[in-house]
Ligand code: SF4
């Protein structure tokens with residue numbers, strides 16, 4: 001296996017040093033064996049392929065990939081078997097990157113709007129013209145001493161691109177806001193308070209024997225799912241003893257489906273359950289976490305008898321979970337997703353992560369491994385996004401005319417913000433919207449000036465993962481193909497985002513203080529700092545050798561460079577009850593969830609649109625998971641168009657999909673559809689649940705509590721077939737004697 | 750390495766999370782037409798590997814079970830004898846092969862396959878011009894009227910066999926160039942591919958261990974006598990009652 005991997009890796013190099021194997025003269029012998037049966041259907045003399053390593057940072061995840069390139073075209077993505085986080089596996093999202101690269105609706109040159117805003121009428125302009133327009137606007141603001149009327153909204157971005165971006169906004173005096181539809185701020189802040197670092201630690205799922213997860217759909221979409229799935233396989237069948245997973249959630253997610261036990265709790269009570277578990281353990285586990293709570297008598301108010309009713313579980317269940325958690329050799333508690341998306345979200349997550357301190361698993365095998373700082377000073381992981389309330393304030397500023405230039409990159413505030421924050425109207429009031437989008441996402445579709453960036457498979461970059469592997473690493477992103485629109489010439493086509501910023505700064509006469517004239521040079525010079533450390537997995541006595549090695553391997557990492565300090569426990573306060581938008585008049589809790597399209601950013605990719613949602617098998621639409629019995633009572637069946645009506649008066653339509661696992665008071669609705677644009681596979685399909693949410697905030701951080709809206713449903717009378725995979729083939733008979741599931745007792749190992 | 754090959758798979762349902770990663774990987778590797786909304790609505794979407802989801806029980810005591818299903822490359826394949834033109838046949842490497850340019854579209858084989866893994870092209874496949882750049886040149890695009898199904902990524906077997914012969918080395922068990930696309934994609938390592946004729950291959954070792962009495966191995970619908978070349982490993986369920994106080 002080791003040899004195989006090495007052979008494989010020799011084909012992945014990125015530059016002149018890459019090994020390219022040429023076929024021996026003439027046809028390989030096997031090709032001539034016409035009677036060789038398997039060659040009949042595929043009797044092609046195939047060309048030479050090369051695999052290049054790069055890194056995908058899509059959806060803020062870090063995945064090492066290798067891309068198969070033939071005749072200059074990217075054909076297939078696979079996982080990089082050496083990349084610390086995914087070790088060979090890869091996600092559908094990485095796979096679908098190829099459809100982003102070759103998307104039929106990609107923007108192939110800079111554009112300036114000619115028709116009314118949002119009309120889609122544009123004229124191609126040259127890069128010189130486009131950058132000239134942007135820089136003259138920024139110059140004008142500077143001359144008028146109004147540079148802070150320029151606002152730059154991007155995705156949270158680390159690595160060298162983050163460095164260029166920061167230098168750029170500083171140099172032009174603009175304000176920078178980082179945007180995520182589903183913020184990780186609450187999570188990162190809770191981690192900071194519990195573990196002293198806001199980077200997301202490595203969860204050593206591989207070696208854990210008991211996982212207690214709260215709300216975090218880590219086997220499907222949460223944070224770094226490919227990495228967690230890899231751990232999960234080992235957790236189940238990689239050791240003598242099969243690990244046990246208990247998942248606490250108000251919705252039946254994919255992680256709940258895979259758990260040995262799904263503990264259904266009332267929405268937003270996850271933290272109460274964590275506190276109650278601590279209360280049960282406080283006598284047997286004298287731990288600093290408890291001291292402040294204990295001394296103030298806070299903990300006792302969370303005893304199982306006090307809170308079981310509110311949580312919606314039995315006292316015995318709480319005690320049994322506490323028992324199992326504390327008696328396991330390698331327990332981990334983790335939480336996020338909807339558990340952190342309530343008005344008490346911060347408190348929930350702090351209580352959940354504190355459970356790890358109780359069992360002292362920090363820095364331990366099978367526990368929580370803290371991530372060390374980046375090996376290079378000025379290059380780090382992405383900072384947390386700005387809070388929702390800052391974007392709400394931004395909308396107010398736009399309305400009062402205080403924003404003159406809005407620049408956006410991979411941050412669709414037109415799509416992602418709830419309409420209760422009135423962002424769409426506010427954007428109307430911004431005189432110049434500049435987008436760097438490579439495809440018409442919603443914000444780009446109303447932009448005045450578009451400077452289309454390269455696809456990441458055409459561009460350079462580095463990735464310091466927010467959720468690192470527990471040791472220092474930097475992923476390297478290199479272009480695996482030449483820019484697809486290169487044939488349009490130097491003055492049209494797309495450019496790398498960092499290079500656009502660097503050129504704009506240059507035109508404005510600003511010195512960004514970067515080492516290099518192009519982004520590639522900046523990265524290469526950055527790599528010198530790594531080389532000078534003289535450690536890590538790539539060893540070479542020349543820098544060029546090191547550089548090639550790092551590109552071939554997809555990055556640099558040093559498995560010895562770990563974080564050894566385990567900081568003191570911060571004090572933990574109690575957990576309040578959650579509050580909701582709407583009240584007893586609203587029958588259901590809306591539980592938005594991420595299905596196959598991420599936060600909606602990937603709705604343009606047909607493989608992801610057509611990928612069945614794992615629970616419902618639905619595709620291409622917005623559906624509502626509703627309890628099958630509730631549906632029956634209401635006379636609802638699959639495909640009935642429901643109107644979802646929160647108390648704020650807004651409404652969206654979605655298709656009913658009853659299933660037996662939905663709690664009776666929950667409407668599970670996937671995020672990701674309902675775009676005004678996004679190209680032919682995205683525009684105008686389904687509905688956007690984010691757009692109707694109430695303005696409920698986390699009580700500590702003012703992040704949007706996106707799971708805190710209640711709603712009623714009305715039946716519209718319309719019906720539409722749900723595009724789903726289920727029943728595409730006749731139901732597969734389950735053989736009684738050979739059930740796919742073996743039911744065994746707990747001792748069976 | 751054995752003299753002859755008998756390719757096969759092991760699928761561990763206890764590792765599988767039902768994430769659908771393998772499904773998308775297969776679409777990318779094998780030039781499967783984009784399954785548009787209307788294809789799903791007509792129940793004519795094509796997936797050479799699919800994830801079946803079963804419900805057990807109902808809220809609050811409910812489970813969902815997932816099982817990936819692809820062509821079982823049956824040693825005794827009911828799809829084969831029914832084909833009037835020998836478009837589907839068994840080769841000497843243990844695989845059930847579909848010869849596209851022989852197929853005349855009777856769909857008898859799809860009727861014969863108890864696993865329902867055969868898919869018919871009801872339309873000419875279409876891609877926008879730019880997306881054609883992604884198509885795999887090693888795999889034929891199937892036209893309207895043709896039956897298709899999982900090939901164990903025969904093009905990868907061919908390529909890696911050829912390259913191994915050229916280099917004068919043995920094909921290695923677990924070689925990522927040999928593995929079907931689904932196997933490489935799966936992050937949980939649920940799917941293992943290899944040569945059942947090689948006693949040292951991982952699939953053989955697992956077969957040896959798990960097909961014994963008390964092991965987790967079984968063949969899907971094996972009582973039909975299809976002699977599948979895919980071994981499934983049962984899920985383990987420590988059936989505990991689900992806690993909910995309501
Ligand atoms: S990729 Fe692996 S875990 Fe995911 S559905 Fe396929 S077999 Fe299961």
Ligand code: SF4
Nearest residue numbers: 820821823828845862
């Ligand atoms: S699974 Fe179906 S198609 Fe495949 S060999 Fe068996 S009968 Fe034929």
